[in-house]
Amino acid sequence: MLCVLVLVAGCGGHGGNVISTGECYVSDRSGVTDYRLGIGDKVRMSVFREPDMSGEFLVGPNGTMALPLIGETPALGRRVEDVASDAAARYGAGYLRNPQVNMEVVGFRPFFILGEVTTPGQYPYSIGLTAFNAIATAQGFTPRADRYTVHIRREGAAVEETYQAMLNLRIYPGDTVRIGERFF
Numbered sequence: 001m002l003c004v005l006v007l008v009a010g011c012g013g014h015g016g017n018v019i020s021t022g023e024c025y026v027s028d029r030s031g032v033t034d035y036r037l038g039i040g041d042k043v044r045m046s047v048f049r050e051p052d053m054s055g056e057f058l059v060g061p062n063g064t065m066a067l068p069l070i071g072e073t074p075a076l077g078r079r080v081e082d083v084a085s086d087a088a089a090r091y092g093a094g095y096l097r098n099p100q101v102n103m104e105v106v107g108f109r110p111f112f113i114l115g116e117v118t119t120p121g122q123y124p125y126s127i128g129l130t131a132f133n134a135i136a137t138a139q140g141f142t143p144r145a146d147r148y149t150v151h152i153r154r155e156g157a158a159v160e161e162t163y164q165a166m167l168n169l170r171i172y173p174g175d176t177v178r179i180g181e182r183f184f
Contacts, residue, residue, distance in 0.1 A: 017161075017162065018149055018162050018163065018164050019161055019162065019163045019164065034079065035079065035080065035105065036077050036078060036079060037059050037075045037076060037077065037078055037079075037080060037083065037105070038059065038076065038077070038109050038155060038173065038174050039059055039060070039061055039063060039076065039109065040058070040059065040109035040110065040174075041058070041059045041075075041105055041107065041108060041109050041173070042056055042057070042058050042059075042105070042106050042107030043056065043057050043058075043059070043065065043075075043080060043083070043103050043104065043105055043106065044056050044057075044103065044104050044105075044106045045057060045067065045084070045087065045101060045102070045103045046101070046102045046103075047091065047096070047099060047100070047101050048099070048100035048101075048102075050096065050099075052068065053067075053068045053069065053091075055068075056106060056107075059075045059076065063075060063076025063077075064076070065083070067087055069091070069095050070087065070090040070091060070095070073086060073087055073090070074086070080103045080104065080105055081103070083103060084101045084102060084103040085101075087099075087101045087103070088100070088101040107124075108124070108125035108126075108127075108173040109125065109155075109173045109174050110122045110123055110124055110125055110173070110174075111123060111125050111129065111134060111171055111172075111173060111174065111175045111176070111177065112175070112176045112177065113134050113135070113137070113138045113176075113177040113178075113179070114176070114177070114178050114179075115145075115151075115177075115178040115179040115180055115181070116141060116142045116144050116145035116146065116179040116180065116181050117135055117138035117139065117140065117141060117142065117145070117179050118138060118139035118140050118141075118142060119138050119139045120138060121138070123137050123138070125171075125172075125173040125174075129170070129171045129172075130167065130168060130169055130170060130171060131150045131152075131163070131165060131166075131169040131170075131171055131177065132165075132167055132169075133171070134171050134177050135177075135179065141179065142181075144181045144182060145179050145180075145181060145182065146179065146180045146181060146182040147165060147182075148164070148165055149162050149163065149164060149165055149180065150162070150163050150164075150165045150169060150177060150178075150179060151163075151177070151178040151179070151180060152171070152175055152176070152177055152178070153175065153176040153178075154172065154174075154175055155172070155173070155174030155175060155176075156174075160176070160178065
């Protein structure tokens with residue numbers, strides 16, 4: 001009997017270190033906290049009483065946003081509030097008197113899902129996205145999918161980590177999600 005249990009446990013594809021707790025497992029759908037901008041994010045900037053300087057701007061491949069008058073502004077890895085403060089300071093240094101700049105993220109960079117899902121690919125990120133939402137977006141598991149673990153490579157990480165598939169496993173913008181295959 002013990003041999004059968006060991007054989008069944010080994011065939012489930014759950015070997016290695018499987019993470020089942022931590023900040024990636026959330027109890028609410030509050031969204032991304034302390035969000036850092038990345039390549040492909042779209043930001044709406046409003047400059048009070050300056051409609052020509054307001055608009056939507058993309059974080060480009062070089063990690064900057066091209067803003068009116070002040071040009072390339074570093075954004076990669078920075079909080080949107082910090083970029084807005086930087087822009088206000090630069091506008092105040094020769095262009096505007098007491099500029100009031102507000103920024104908000106209006107488009108997050110996509111996430112990617114591959115492996116044993118019906119339609120792998122790149123999908124738009126939405127606030128509060130979980131692993132099961134991502135799998136549903138990719139039209140569900142294939143019949144060969146391992147439904148107990150999810151492999152995630154966080155943006156900027158060198159390796160993927162294996163997580164226990166739970167309803168509240170959070171996915172972040174830029175993540176690559178991989179669903180492995182089961183053996184039986």
